[in-house]
Amino acid sequence: MSSWNFVGIIAWIIVIALLIFVVFNIRNRHLKILVVEKAKITWGTILTDLLEIVVVILAVSGLLYTSLFTKVDLTDKNEVAVTYKYDPMIVQTTMDGQGYYVKIDKKESNSPNDVYQYWLNNSKYTVSSRNAVISDATLPFTVSGVHLDWPMKKIRKMDNRYQDAYVITVHAKYKNNFKNGLGLKANRYAMEYRVLRVPARSFINVEK
Incomplete structure (x- = not known):
């Protein structure tokens, strides 16, 4: 735990002490x-x-x-540090020989979220659509609902290197400062999000 979080701990101790003081003061x-x-x-x-x-x-x-109850501002560089990681996906093959990079599992019909499956280094990864999005490289790069300063130069470079088949993993971490320490958030993860980049929609396998 970051030492900055002691600011929040001390603040809570003071507030609890104040509450006890007020109760006894009113009573006395x-x-x-x-x-x-x-x-x-x-x-x-x-x-x-x-x-x-x-x-x-x-x-x-x-x-x-x-x-x-405070919402993190992912564009505020004074509040959070954002890092981007790029990992190439491994192509998989359906029973009829069709290649794909991401499988969408829609079996959970009662859930509003889909389940995305993809493969890195021969290991399968699973993520909810609540924390990830599929990005079709034939379309302009857009990610709705997540306000970030996306590094487009780096993304275009990764598109060429991995032939539009890779995962962008975004980590946002609260910085060590007084404000985050007061909220007991300093040095803790604020968000993890994944962008599953595919060459085209035909490289997505929808399992129903």
Whole structure:
């Protein structure tokens, strides 16, 4: 774990300590007014209670939002480091002799996602269409739903080297800084995504 994540741990300790302090502070003030001073709770006391409670709610909400509900901006180089890996796929053959690089498994009819299968170095890999896309090299290179600065010069170079049959694996990792540490995300993976590059749609085997 990155040492920057201790920023978030310390922040949570402070918030928990603040919560405990507020609970005991409200209790002690009320007891002092009712038991020691034998007076009634005033609107001033209630407003003080509400102010302390609001401060705790805002602190907890802020940390929860930073830790769980913020969406990563993959184009923000101050927030994440993005790396690209390129691996050539191995051609497979159907029973009738048709060659293909990617097989789409549609057997799970109840699932909104397809399952993609491909082969690298004689090993089979499986990935959900939720985390991958098939890219037809006969069409312009586009990846919908993932906002990244795609290295098109490198991709064109890989197209020539691997004859449009390879996998682009994208890793986005949170950088070590105060903001990511506060959200307990520093040095952790934000996203993994794959682009399955094929020469044409005819190199896709759809299994139903």
